[in-house]
Amino acid sequence: MYLTQLRTAVIVLITIISKIQRAYILISSIMAFYVLIIKEKEDETGVTYRFGPHEDRLGSLWIDKFSGEVKELQETPEQNSQAFFQRSAVKVWQDWKKGSFPEKISWAS
Missing domain, CATH: 1.20.5 (Single alpha-helices involved in coiled-coils or other helix-helix interfaces)
Structure with missing residues (x-):
């Protein structure tokens, strides 16, 4: 039993x-997927942004002001860091096409 x-x-x-x-x-x-993107610095050749799920866990990327080329400088300390970079790169590139380099933007899907 x-x-x-x-x-x-x-x-x-x-x-x-x-x-x-x-x-x-x-x-x-x-x-949902959310990426915070904050401008860190800007000079005559490019703009550096920090990106990640929140302000405590950010990676960084750089976009060339003339060509629109985006390079990852530092990964986010997240398990799926490439997903954060890819979405950030797309968002920053879309603003570059408009001639804009905002101080703070985000990607949400």
Whole structure:
């Protein structure tokens, strides 16, 4: 009798864990993505921006004012740092095309 109850409890626990994992995967796939982008410095040739999920965890990039080339100078200390850089680079490049180098911008999706 005890083994039957234990087996049933294990099956219920496995079912619950499986549902939690599926819910986590679903939530992860629909979560919003936010990148804060702050101008750090600007000179005659380019602009350096800091970027990341919030002000405590920022990487940096540089955009050439003449060509629009964007280079990553420092990764964000996040697990998916390339995703933050790519979105920041696109946003900064879009503003460069308009001739604008804003002090503070963001990417949200």
